[in-house]
Amino acid sequence: MTSTAQGELKQNPKSPVDSGFSMRRQKIAEHRKSLPIASVEKSLIEEVQKNDILIIVGETGSYLIINSQLVSGPSCIICFFLLLTELPQFLFNAGFCRGGKMVGISQPSCIAAVTVAKRVAEECDVQLGQRVGYSIMFDDTTCSSTSLKYMTDALLLREALVDPLLSRYSVIIVDEAHERTVHTDVLLALLKKVQLDRSKAANETSEIGNKGLEVQAKTNVSPLKLIIMSASLDDARVFSEYYGGAKALHVQGRRQFTVDILYTVHPETDYYVDAALVITIFQIHLEEKPGDILVFLTGQDEIESVERLVKERLEHLPEDKRKLLPLPIFSSDQLMTVSAPAPIGFRKVVLATSIAETSITIPGIRYVVDPGCVKARTYDPSKGMETLDVVPASKTQALQRSGRAGREGPGKCFRLYREREFEKMEDSTKPEIKRCNLSNVILQLKALGYDDIFGFDFIDKPSRSAIVKALAELRLLGALTDDCKLEEPAGDQMARLPVDPVYSRALILANQSYCLEEMLITVAMLSVESIFCDPPREKREEARTSRNHFASVEGDHLTYLGVYRESNEFLEAENSEAEVDEILRKWCKDNFVNSRSLKHARDIYRQIRGSVEQMGFNVSSSGNDMLEYRRCLAASFFLKAAQRQMDGTYRALESGEIVHIHPTSVLFRSKPECVIFNELMQTSKKYIKNLTRIDPLWLAPHHYNTEE
């Protein structure tokens, strides 16, 4: 692309926010005004009473209006955020919490669960943790009198392990179901079954009548109401079909202004993408009305390179045209800087990853630049390898991105691809369950009593090979018997531990080898990312020295163990929580350790220590006997072992893949003969991460050779 971008972009006459719909929108707006809140409440409750399953679709305004003719039945129109906080209160008022029953509201993330719970408690003017509470991994604020309980999907799934009928809930609302996370998908499938079981049990109870009070007490269950909230119409259709034609109700989304969509006319080759991007950014900066720009990029590298290009180009502009401020965001630490308004007269250009699609809202954005790509993680079950690569975005993502320009006023979205390429995009991103390692999900299902995994009623079925692989892995880890039944007690214990099956296996083995204390720390440290900080240039040398101080010749696991223990030595038993935080923060800063990661690891440690103690494990330390601990690592992670080749590369024993030690490993230079590792990921090369040097003889003998 050599000419100016002006010539390359044309307005799409059929953009999803075409003005032809404005009449309709106006009508809906009038309709909404005529609806007092009381009648909204009444009609919503009526719908819940009439329908055991209700799907509530709340798209951003424009998209919703276009598609509303596709939905039958009367539309109930209120504001979406209102619904999220009001609906549970409506249900409470309507008596759904009588007799100690609860309305459960599940969210994919902790932050959402906490935020909404706080807001509802405020609206109801009650103390958080009483009538309204939330429950997330490290924080449960509910009590026996809680009626409205906000929680994460994953936690609700865990609850089903203890109470398979989820009998304390009269209504469960699953929010953000369109995100299609593994947890949401499994939860939706589970709830379908729970609802069926509870109807059955309730019918039996009523049939029994007063024949036997004992039976009645035992089956004291009432039917379960389900409300599924989805922001995407496509997914709402999928859910409706999945639940046997469940009724879908439409809700007006938040106010959305018109966004003009502009496509490029000529295809962009990869080589020109950066150039086209920068040209587009400057075209907006120099020719468009005030308003900040949001650019969607795939990762840190790309963000930094575009930032550099923008700065370079700015230097060639006359002084008065230089008022453009590039703001990179690729980690949540940078969020504060982007939400602050630009200095007077300046235009911000926010260079963001897909984090800016949904997770955060940046004020002031009127222009969006969308190259149409996203970095996506996929999992190859045959190789046990994750891949992180750049792929085309989906239509839903493209719409979401363009929608970001219309939050505060009419906006423009510049798509750096042709309209026909948009048409070729997938409707929505593949559900996570179709692109991840299934061993955790399958172990949970087995523990919940679902034996027939191939016949399980998934909304989107994962591939047969992915299921086969996960079952095989679980057998090798000792969670399942040879005929794929839950192994007792190990399988059940593993399902109850809140970590990946390989890690729970490691904890069980460590318990038997008397190095559980070490393994708890190891698993906690492996469960968080990037223990070490990336220091600024001037501190690199200092950081290297510090890292060398921690580095263990045995590998990363012992290194992490050392970091955790050394940080712990600075603490005293009587330190208050705030003091602990402060001491650790300082220690981390001095030692180039990521304090957020370390704090998170300490939380996980506490959590899993509690779990293993509950199982009756005795947390003992191997003291200075690191040999026993390393043998235990080998026995736990034997599925991921690699052997050095003549040329210095490694061969992963299970898959036969040729792999490289990742440069962040402490073993990067020493290249021991045989290692176990925790992660195999393909980026520019196939890298193994988090390794420990082992003796090949320690590997589980029954797995790699035939001798006993």
Add this chain to the structure above:
DNA sequence: GAGCACTGC
């Protein structure tokens, strides 16, 4: 000698 979108138990 490499970089890593986002969650969650």
